[in-house]
Amino acid sequence: MSIADxxxxxxxxxxxxxxxxxxxxxxxxxxxxxxxxxxxxxxQLGMEELDLLRASRIPLRVLVGRGASAGMRxxxxxxxxxxxxxxxxxxxxxxxxxxxxxxxxxxVARALRPEGxxxxxxxxxxxxxxxxxGLGRRKEFPWQGGFIxxxxxxxxxxxxxxxxxxxxMACYAPPCNEQKWLDRFAxxxxxxxxxxxxxxxxxxxxxxxxxxxIRLIMPKWSDRVVPKKSLxxxxxxxxxxxxxxxxxxxx
Numbered sequence: 001m002s003i004a005d006x007x008x009x010x011x012x013x014x015x016x017x018x019x020x021x022x023x024x025x026x027x028x029x030x031x032x033x034x035x036x037x038x039x040x041x042x043x044q045l046g047m048e049e050l051d052l053l054r055a056s057r058i059p060l061r062v063l064v065g066r067g068a069s070a071g072m073r074x075x076x077x078x079x080x081x082x083x084x085x086x087x088x089x090x091x092x093x094x095x096x097x098x099x100x101x102x103x104x105x106x107x108v109a110r111a112l113r114p115e116g117x118x119x120x121x122x123x124x125x126x127x128x129x130x131x132x133x134g135l136g137r138r139k140e141f142p143w144q145g146g147f148i149x150x151x152x153x154x155x156x157x158x159x160x161x162x163x164x165x166x167x168x169m170a171c172y173a174p175p176c177n178e179q180k181w182l183d184r185f186a187x188x189x190x191x192x193x194x195x196x197x198x199x200x201x202x203x204x205x206x207x208x209x210x211x212x213x214i215r216l217i218m219p220k221w222s223d224r225v226v227p228k229k230s231l232x233x234x235x236x237x238x239x240x241x242x243x244x245x246x247x248x249x250x251x
Contacts, residue, residue, distance in 0.1 A: 010093075011049050013141045017179040022202060023050065025170040026121050029204050030090060031055040033119050033166070039087020043111075045076055045104075046094040058088060077103045081111045091120040095153070096145030102156055109160040114211040118162060121204050123147045128174040129201035150203050162207035169193065169200025 013019040030052040034042075042058040044051075048065035062071040064079070074080055077100055089108050095101035108118050123129055125147040133143045157164055172192030173185035192200055 010047055010141045014049055016177065017182055018175045018177060021173070021182055022171055026050070026092065026202065026204075027052065029121070029168060029170065030092075030119065033204075033206055034058075034088065034090065037088050037117055039113075039116070041086050042088040042090075043072075043079075043081075043086055044090045044092070045108075046097070047092040050092060052090050052092055053088075056088065077107055079107050079111055083110050084113045086111045087113060087116050089116070089118045091118065093121055093123065093142065093145065095120065095122060095148055096142070101146075101148060105153075105156045105162075106160060109162055109209060112209040114209055116209050117165075117206060118209075119204065119206045120153070121202055122150075122153065124169070124198075124200055124203050125149055127171075127199045127201045129171065132175045150198075150205075153205060157205070157207050161210050161212075163210045164205060164207045166204075166206040168204045169197060169202070170204070171201035172196065172199065173201075175201065 010019070014023050027050065031054065034053060034056040037056065037058070039058050040060060042053055042056055042061045044053050044061070044063045044065075046065055048063050048067045048069045051063075053061040053063075064070060064072045064074055064076070066073065072080075076094065076098060089112060091104075091108070095104060098104050112118060123133075123142060123145065125133075126149070130147055133145075133147060154164060156162075169192065170189075172188040173182055174188075176182050176185065
C-alpha cells in the first residue's frame with residue numbers, strides 16, 4: 001500500500017470550525033511562501049483537498065495524492081521523479097501520516113534540484129493541539145496522525161543537506177469544536193508569536209537544498225617566483241689573495 005493511500009481524507013474535518021481555522025492560516029502561509037519561488041516544476045504531496053500551489057508562478061504544478069483530483073498517484077517513499085529535477089515541493093501534514101517519515105524527507109531531498117525548495121506544515125506536539133491528541137480519541141483526522149517534534153524534523157533536514165531558511169508557527173488557540181469558542185480565544189492567535197512562540201498548534205518550515213561542490217585550487221605559477229641564475233659569489237679568502245697579488249705586481 002502506498003503512503004498516498006495511507007493518508008486519510010481530510011475533507012470532513014476541514015468543514016468543521018477547527019478545520020477551517022487551520023486551513024485558513026495554512027493557505028495564507030503557503031500562498032505567501034510559494035509566490036516568490038521560481039522554476040519549472042512543483043509538486044504537492046498529499047491533502048488534495050487543498051490547493052497550496054495556487055499562488056505559485058511555476059508553470060508545471062502537480063498534485064500527488066490518492067483521489068481523482070490528483071495528477072499523480074505514487075508512493076511518497078519512492079517517487080517516480082528524476083533526481084535533481086523539482087524546483088519546489090510542499091508537504092502539508094504529509095509526514096504525520098507516513099510510517100516512514102524520514103524516508104519521505106530523503107526522497108524529497110533526492111528529487112529536489114540544487115537550490116530547490118521544500119515547505120512543510122506539521123502539527124506541533126508541544127501545543128494545545130498536541131495535548132488534545134494525547135488525551136482524546138485518535139480515530140479521525142488529524143488526531144490519528146503521528147505528530148512529529150520540530151527539532152526532529154530539523155535534524156532530518158540538516159542530515160540531508162536541506163538548509164532551513166524560514167519558519168513560523170500558527171494556530172495558538174485551542175482546538176475547540178465550536179466557532180464561538182475559537183472566536184473567544186482569538187486573542188491567543190495575536191499574542192502567540194510574542195508570548196509563547198513555540199506553542200503554536202501548527203509549524204511551518206521552509207528549506208533549500210544545498211549542494212556543496214569541490215573546487216580544486218591550483219597554484220599560480222609565475223616567473224617572478226623562480227630564482228634567477230647567477231654566479232656564485234667569490235669566497236673572501238680567494239678575493240684577498242688576488243688583491244695581494246695585484247698589489248705585488250704593481251710594486
